[in-house]
Amino acid sequence: MRVMVGHYYPYCPQPDLTVGLTSHTDPGVITLLLQDQVGGLQVKHGDEWVDVAPVPGALVVNIGDILQIMSNDEYKSVDHRVLANPSQEPRVSIAVFCNPSNREKDFGPFPELVSSDKPPAFREFTFKEYMRRFFTKELDGKSLINFFRA
Numbered sequence: 001m002r003v004m005v006g007h008y009y010p011y012c013p014q015p016d017l018t019v020g021l022t023s024h025t026d027p028g029v030i031t032l033l034l035q036d037q038v039g040g041l042q043v044k045h046g047d048e049w050v051d052v053a054p055v056p057g058a059l060v061v062n063i064g065d066i067l068q069i070m071s072n073d074e075y076k077s078v079d080h081r082v083l084a085n086p087s088q089e090p091r092v093s094i095a096v097f098c099n100p101s102n103r104e105k106d107f108g109p110f111p112e113l114v115s116s117d118k119p120p121a122f123r124e125f126t127f128k129e130y131m132r133r134f135f136t137k138e139l140d141g142k143s144l145i146n147f148f149r150a
């Protein structure tokens, strides 16, 4: 199920005191993100926040938590955030979230990616449980995915 979200970050007179969008990982499979030229998006690399400089016409593709789970930890969902906007011009971004759909079968690592060398890193769970955890989780980065670790 795809969801499109438009974000609007107005000018912030005191950007050091707050953030535009707090650090998180996207819960779905993949996110396609179009940001404008104002900038402020950062991804976490090790312990450092790295700017994702705007490139005209380029899309940012984020790996989400469900893809990390289905790939049995081969792909990692990325922690990211948006700084408060110090420029007079508002910042606008558009995200398309490619999310799993509700289905009867459980979610978990693909069997093809599980072996005796690589045991399942996550347990199986239902879509309903995933959504319930998503809506009750803390705001910090990896609390959702860590809940489903085997």
Ligand SMILES: O=C(O)CCC(=O)C(=O)O
Pocket (backbone or CB within 6 Å): 005, 007, 021, 026, 033, 035, 041, 080, 082, 093, 094, 095
């Ligand atoms: O506004 C941005 O550049 C990022 C938005 C985002 O991370 C999200 O909607 O999950």
Ligand SMILES: [Fe+2]
Pocket (backbone or CB within 6 Å): 024, 025, 026, 080
């Ligand atoms: Fe995000």
